[in-house]
Amino acid sequence: xxxxxxxxxxxxxxxxxxxxxxxxxxxxxxxxxxxxxxxxxxxxxxxxxxxxxxxxxxxxxxxxxxxxxxxxxxxxxxxxxxxxxxxxxxxxxxxxxxxxxxxxxxxxxxxxxxxxxxxxxxxxxxxxxxxxxxxxxxxxxxxxxxxxxxxxxxxxxxxxxxxxxxxxxxxxxxxxxxxxxxxxxxxxxxxxxxxxxxxxxxxxxxxxxxxxxxxxxxxxxxxxxxxxxxxxxxxxxxxxxxxxxxx
Amino acid sequence: xxxxxxxxxxxxxxxxxxxxxxxxxxxxxxxxxxxxxxxxxxxxxxxxxxxxxxxxxxxxxxxxxxxxxxxxxxxxxxxxxxxxxxxxxxxxxxxxxxxxxxxxxxxxxxxxxxxxxxxxxxxxxxxxxxxxxxxxxxxxxxxxxxxxxxxxxxxxxxxxxxxxxxxxxxxxxxxxxxxxxxxxxxxxxxxxxxxxxxxxxxxxxxxxxxxxxxxxxxxxxxxxxxxxxxxxxxxxxxxxxxxxxxxxxxxxxxxxxxxxxxxxxxxxxxxxxxxxxxxxxxxxxxxxxxxxxxxxxxxxxxxxxxxxxxxxxxxxxxxxxxxxxxxxxxxxxxxxxxxxxxxxxxxxxxxxxxxxxxxxxxxxxxxxxxxxxxxxxxxxxxxxxxxxxxxxxxxxxxxxxxxxxxxxxxxxxx
Numbered sequence: 003x004x005x006x007x008x009x010x011x012x013x014x015x016x017x018x019x020x021x022x023x024x025x026x027x028x029x030x031x032x033x034x035x036x037x038x039x040x041x042x043x044x045x046x047x048x049x050x051x052x053x054x055x056x057x058x059x060x061x062x063x064x065x066x067x068x069x070x071x072x073x074x075x076x077x078x079x080x081x082x083x084x085x086x087x088x089x090x091x092x093x094x095x096x097x098x099x100x101x102x103x104x105x106x107x108x109x110x111x112x113x114x115x116x117x118x119x120x121x122x123x124x125x126x127x128x129x130x131x132x133x134x135x136x137x138x139x140x141x142x143x144x145x146x147x148x149x150x151x152x153x154x155x156x157x158x159x160x161x162x163x164x165x166x167x168x169x170x171x172x173x174x175x176x177x178x179x180x181x182x183x184x185x186x187x188x189x190x191x192x193x194x195x196x197x198x199x200x201x202x203x204x205x206x207x208x209x210x211x212x213x214x215x216x217x218x219x220x221x222x223x224x225x226x227x228x229x230x231x232x233x234x235x236x237x238x239x240x241x242x243x244x245x246x247x248x249x
Numbered sequence: 250x251x252x253x254x255x256x257x258x259x260x261x262x263x264x265x266x267x268x269x270x271x272x273x274x275x276x277x278x279x280x281x282x283x284x285x286x287x288x289x290x291x292x293x294x295x296x297x298x299x300x301x302x303x304x305x306x307x308x309x310x311x312x313x314x315x316x317x318x319x320x321x322x323x324x325x326x327x328x329x330x331x332x333x334x335x336x337x338x339x340x341x342x343x344x345x346x347x348x349x350x351x352x353x354x355x356x357x358x359x360x361x362x363x364x365x366x367x368x369x370x371x372x373x374x375x376x377x378x379x380x381x382x383x384x385x386x387x388x389x390x391x392x393x394x395x396x397x398x399x400x401x402x403x404x405x406x407x408x409x410x411x412x413x414x415x416x417x418x419x420x421x422x423x424x425x426x427x428x429x430x431x432x433x434x435x436x437x438x439x440x441x442x443x444x445x446x447x448x449x450x451x452x453x454x455x456x457x458x459x460x461x462x463x464x465x466x467x468x469x470x471x472x473x474x475x476x477x478x479x480x481x482x483x484x485x486x487x488x489x490x491x492x493x494x495x496x497x498x499x500x501x502x503x504x505x506x507x508x509x510x511x512x513x514x515x516x517x518x519x520x521x522x523x524x525x526x527x528x529x530x531x532x533x534x535x536x537x538x539x540x541x542x543x544x545x546x547x548x549x550x551x552x553x554x555x556x557x558x559x560x561x562x563x564x565x566x567x568x569x570x571x572x573x574x575x576x577x578x579x580x581x582x583x584x585x586x587x588x589x590x591x592x593x594x595x596x597x598x599x600x601x602x603x604x605x606x607x608x609x610x611x612x613x614x615x616x617x618x619x620x621x622x623x624x625x626x627x628x629x630x631x632x633x634x635x636x637x638x639x640x641x642x643x644x645x646x647x648x649x650x651x652x653x654x655x656x657x658x659x660x661x662x663x
Contacts, residue, residue, distance in 0.1 A: 011264055018271040022278065029282040036289040043296045054307070073307040074314055109360045116360035140300055143308035143361045151321030155312055155357050
């Protein structure tokens with residue numbers, strides 16, 4: 003009997019340990035995903051607040067420069083942002099972990115009730131499902147200030163994207179900013195890619211045939227990363243605004 | 250129990266112990282995992298809730314800051330004016346026209362929160378509105394004493410009322426010139442209006458023009474009629490012009506109680522009750538229509554064309570007014586028409602038989618008149634029971650120098 007019991011106990015213990023390892027591992031992965039989701043939501047709230055309330059972003063600032071009105075958007079700034087920040091996030095609300103897109107809709111009174119009027123957008127332009135892990139959208143109503151006597155009503159919709167392209171672009175933009183401000187000329191990070199990464203027509207792209215592309219702060223010198231896997235990227239800054247990326 | 254049995258029992262217990270330990274460990278890890286996940290999930294939920302709360306508040310503030318297209322005023326300003334006026338429809342004069350503040354609120358809130366998902370209420374403050382009066386007086390000889398009393402006493406009455414905090418002003422429009430006599434220190438002398446009139450910032454006497462913006466203001470009824478007795482068309486012109494503002498300028502202020510006072514002992518256009526083809530009635534109707542259209546309260550002062558008159562042309566000598574038709578018409582048809590006009594416009598008719606009391610009557614009108622005020626502005630859908638977001642803002646009523654509260658509720662329809 004003793005001859006039977008000891009191996010059985012041993013097998014039981016091994017099975018239990020295996021189960022525990024698998025369970026703990028999957029639980030940790032799930033936890034990381036939920037934590038990342040929470041971080042993204044928290045960042046989305048921060049970005050939205052900055053976009054709508056900061057005078058560096060879209061908030062209307064009094065002519066004497068004293069203060070800015072929360073949630074009152076200066077249409078002149080909005081127009082400029084929609085021209086200057088196509089495919090890249092504005093620096094006033096840049097988040098280096100996530101990418102985002104901002105869409106602003108004006109609401110006007112038509113003959114059959116309220117309808118959408120003018121629209122503006124800036125930030126990331128294209129993001130295809132499959133190339134990113136997660137996305138979240140938040141909306142807030144805002145006032146759109148054309149002049150003292152003309153203030154319309156509208157909505158800001160912010161879509162925050164969590165994906166490999168956004169993480170890599172975030173690292174590169176941070177490296178570029180540090181170089182531009184004279185803080186640090188070289189930095190490195192470990193990145194993971196599931197699809198080929200390339201730099202085409204001054205845009206960083208990810209994907210096979212139909213790629214998702216976005217702009218970066220600095221011009222890049224990078225070789226295409228054709229296969230999926232983990233890479234350590236080392237970015238070296240060169241004046242006036244160039245990053246040389248080595249793997 | 251032999252030793253082999255004891256050994257078996259010991260081993261079984263050992264295995265059971267390991268199994269129990271393993272199960273407990275798994276259960277513990279499982280619960281720890283679930284709870285830590287729950288923590289993240291509830292944080293995410295709290296974050297979303299907070300965003301929705303902030304979004305709601307931001308929405309209310311943003312909407313209040315938007316401007317109305319015709320006036321260029323923000324909804325905050327319009328609501329302040331509406332609170333002061335006690336009315337949700339505001340009239341900004343001929344250039345801009347009327348603005349329905351409730352409608353302006355509704356389409357914006359419907360667009361942002363969805364129809365049936367919000368409710369707004371602003372209790373209006375209890376305020377006393379300013380009063381502006383235009384009076385139109387017949388200047389026939391029989392009205393001499395009444396007008397003298399008005400131009401002499403009303404300025405003092407207005408000063409007294411203003412000292413009590415009730416803002417009132419009056420413009421007296423005269424339909425013609427006087428050629429009558431008044432008693433002065435026991436003697437009868439020609440009535441010199443300018444000598445008696447005490448103009449102040451709040452009391453003005455002006456002659457009514459013959460024509461105003463294409464309207465004939467003074468019309469005689471037939472060949473025997475008298476244009477200085479046309480208080481019908483005269484009233485239409487006076488209401489259209491509004492009170493005196495400055496040299497060559499007339500107009501009503503915004504959000505005031507408008508009062509008109511026709512003063513006469515004749516039917517419009519004269520000839521007592523004998524005006525042919527209903528001419529007097531047509532002139533009367535013009536004044537009544539304008540008063541109703543512009544929401545003007547009419548307080549008619551009816552005189553008695555009875556007794557004697559003294560005219561300056563006849564050296565202030567006394568002349569008896571024939572009882573028929575003068576006196577009977579003033580106490581009959583004129584009484585009926587003036588009463589009808591006053592009732593239809595929610596005013597009241599007063600008899601000028603005691604002319605000394607006319608200034609006191611004006612004081613009484615000013616002190617007692619109540620503007621048509623609504624107690625609150627309410628828009629949207631009455632909130633259902635259950636959970637809803639709420640925000641209370643302070644709304645400045647600039648002209649009053651105070652604030653009123655604005656309540657907004659929002660919920661998601663299931």
